[in-house]
Amino acid sequence: MADIIIYAAGNPDLYPIEYYDGDGEGYDGIIPQMLADFADESGYELSYYRAGEGDLREELGRNHQVDIISGCIEGENIGGFDDAEGYTRVQLFSSVEDGKTQVYEVYVTDAAPEGLAGELGGFAAEYSAEKQLGTAIATASGGNDHADMTPYLGIAGGLILILAVLLAVLSARYRRALKNHRKSMELDQATGMMTGEALKKWAEENIDGRNRILYYLIYFKIDLDYLQAPGRMERGKEFYRYAATVVKEYVSEGDVAGITAENGIILLCQSLSSDDILDRTLEVEMRLTSFFRRDSFIGRGVVTAGICPMGKFKGTIDESIRYSFHAAVSAGKSELPYVICDDSFIRKTEEVVSLRNEMLGAIRGDEMEIYLQFYVEASSLRILGGEALARWNHPERGMLGPAHFIPALEDEGLISVIDYYCLEKVCRFLDELADMGVNDFFISCNFSRKTFAAEDFVERWEAIVEKHSFQRDMLVFELTESIEPRYRKKMHDNLIETRNRGIHVFLDDFGEGFTSLYDLREYAVDGVKLDRTLTDYADTERGKSILSALIALGHEMGVKIIAEGVESMEQVEVLKELGCDITQGYVIHYPAPLWDIKRSLHESRSQAGR
Ligand code: C2E
Numbered sequence: 001m002a003d004i005i006i007y008a009a010g011n012p013d014l015y016p017i018e019y020y021d022g023d024g025e026g027y028d029g030i031i032p033q034m035l036a037d038f039a040d041e042s043g044y045e046l047s048y049y050r051a052g053e054g055d056l057r058e059e060l061g062r063n064h065q066v067d068i069i070s071g072c073i074e075g076e077n078i079g080g081f082d083d084a085e086g087y088t089r090v091q092l093f094s095s096v097e098d099g100k101t102q103v104y105e106v107y108v109t110d111a112a113p114e115g116l117a118g119e120l121g122g123f124a125a126e127y128s129a130e131k132q133l134g135t136a137i138a139t140a141s142g143g144n145d146h147a148d149m150t151p152y153l154g155i156a157g158g159l160i161l162i163l164a165v166l167l168a169v170l171s172a173r174y175r176r177a178l179k180n181h182r183k184s185m186e187l188d189q190a191t192g193m194m195t196g197e198a199l200k201k202w203a204e205e206n207i208d209g210r211n212r213i214l215y216y217l218i219y220f221k222i223d224l225d226y227l228q229a230p231g232r233m234e235r236g237k238e239f240y241r242y243a244a245t246v247v248k249e250y251v252s253e254g255d256v257a258g259i260t261a262e263n264g265i266i267l268l269c270q271s272l273s274s275d276d277i278l279d280r281t282l283e284v285e286m287r288l289t290s291f292f293r294r295d296s297f298i299g300r301g302v303v304t305a306g307i308c309p310m311g312k313f314k315g316t317i318d319e320s321i322r323y324s325f326h327a328a329v330s331a332g333k334s335e336l337p338y339v340i341c342d343d344s345f346i347r348k349t350e351e352v353v354s355l356r357n358e359m360l361g362a363i364r365g366d367e368m369e370i371y372l373q374f375y376v377e378a379s380s381l382r383i384l385g386g387e388a389l390a391r392w393n394h395p396e397r398g399m400l401g402p403a404h405f406i407p408a409l410e411d412e413g414l415i416s417v418i419d420y421y422c423l424e425k426v427c428r429f430l431d432e433l434a435d436m437g438v439n440d441f442f443i444s445c446n447f448s449r450k451t452f453a454a455e456d457f458v459e460r461w462e463a464i465v466e467k468h469s470f471q472r473d474m475l476v477f478e479l480t481e482s483i484e485p486r487y488r489k490k491m492h493d494n495l496i497e498t499r500n501r502g503i504h505v506f507l508d509d510f511g512e513g514f515t516s517l518y519d520l521r522e523y524a525v526d527g528v529k530l531d532r533t534l535t536d537y538a539d540t541e542r543g544k545s546i547l548s549a550l551i552a553l554g555h556e557m558g559v560k561i562i563a564e565g566v567e568s569m570e571q572v573e574v575l576k577e578l579g580c581d582i583t584q585g586y587v588i589h590y591p592a593p594l595w596d597i598k599r600s601l602h603e604s605r606s607q608a609g610r
């Protein structure tokens, strides 16, 4: 049977009753020992929350993150909790100190398993009588400081009792150290949930041909981009502790819950009906999501689930976890609460996964290449710069364009790998050009919005760019407009910081979405690339008026207007007439490999020089 975990908020500073032992990295003292023995006897797991971070009992109690608020003294009333709020006081033992009777107690919260308060109360009564706790403490805690115990050493009876208490504490510490050592391999330190590894082991030992049909693996994926942002680390930790208490409620006998190294939460549970599993999934998801209520701009979509019916799915537990993870990712992308791993889902996932692995190998093996497509001055067709476009020189399939690999990388959250890889190559090329004496040719790099809106974006591009010596204004970042609202702020900040550091920014695919005009007002950029669909209509009257209005708007705002996807000389003429600044398209130049670009630049320059 899976152990139910009891979470306790400890008093770090009540020596020797309950205190935080920095050396042993845990709580020690008479109460922790007593609770550990109680847990052992009753088949619970005991786990102290945020050990060593000060007295957090009030906070943890208020958040309903713990089952027990520990190390309390009657009359002190920690945080003003009372029975009416769903707390039950349980007396552990009493002692006479300085002629006063002190009652030590814990509060059992309503997050605790039913009956815990009664069970613990009964246990405590027997335990304290058996160990004569009251008398022992009366002697041992005569002073609060450890050294203050010396005067009592002369008193024979006291000495024996002190030794008894210390011995009990020490042997408990030793036993617990052993147990913790064993547990640290199995339980996640922060949440007390099983680790992914432990869960796998459990599944291998407990799920077999006979009961497999009953099991479902539900993987809850949490949007880490949000939780891992600096300043939200604490909130992230808090979330996982909260999640642990929620999930615990859905774990019945024969079920387990765990947390993976990637911070996904897994529920491995039995049911006779898949409908029941779907209900359970939705309910857990709703409760986990409710944690983010306060963060008004997020909520929906932060937690998504993948469900793997173990009875139908024939793979190993490892594979079940992997596929249900992918299903959760896919749910997020399709804005669904969950996705079930059925045959077609698995087939599709296998393709994506193998492509991804192949891609990463290709980046390491330097099979990725950059092509450049020239930008020209609309009025003269003079070359001004170029856009870097990723290509994969596949050993069997030949040269592949981004459509073959970018979507898969985006799915896997690996798009930034290719973005920074291209940036490095572009920087190297800009240095080479500078060495050739070419200092007026700019290159633009495409960045996925995910990369651009990441917390570490500026830091990461700076680490690459600072190794090079080309003029910064020769480098342009292209940024696709329209991003999920919750990333807007960061994107905006990154944009400003990037421009402050001398890099130019173009807004790409402008006019493709609905948010374009908003973006133009919101983001100060150096150039706007009109989406290809706008160029496509350059030869119609309506198309012309739209283009002309956008060009006028752009100029009013002081940004360069770039038309991409120009495919006919007619379009070239219209754009020139309308006053567009820069054009780009197959009719002018196709994307070409760097060596070819270098040759063209060399030629055009020597011609100009002649
Ligand atoms: P994009 O940024 O809109 O790039 C322009 C795409 O249009 C390129 O396709 C280019 O080859 C193509 N194109 C250029 N002129 C014409 C034309 O006259 N007609 C037509 N029909 N197409 C034209 P490509 O190279 O396949 O790139 C597709 C998209 O992949 C790019 O769209 C860009 O968003 C993305 N991409 C390329 N490299 C990277 C990269 O390193 N990182 C990221 N995040 N995305 C990249």
Ligand code: CA
Pocket (backbone or CB within 6 Å): 387, 446, 478, 508
């Ligand atoms: Ca682009």
Ligand code: CA
Pocket (backbone or CB within 6 Å): 508, 509, 529, 531, 532, 564
């Ligand atoms: Ca574009």
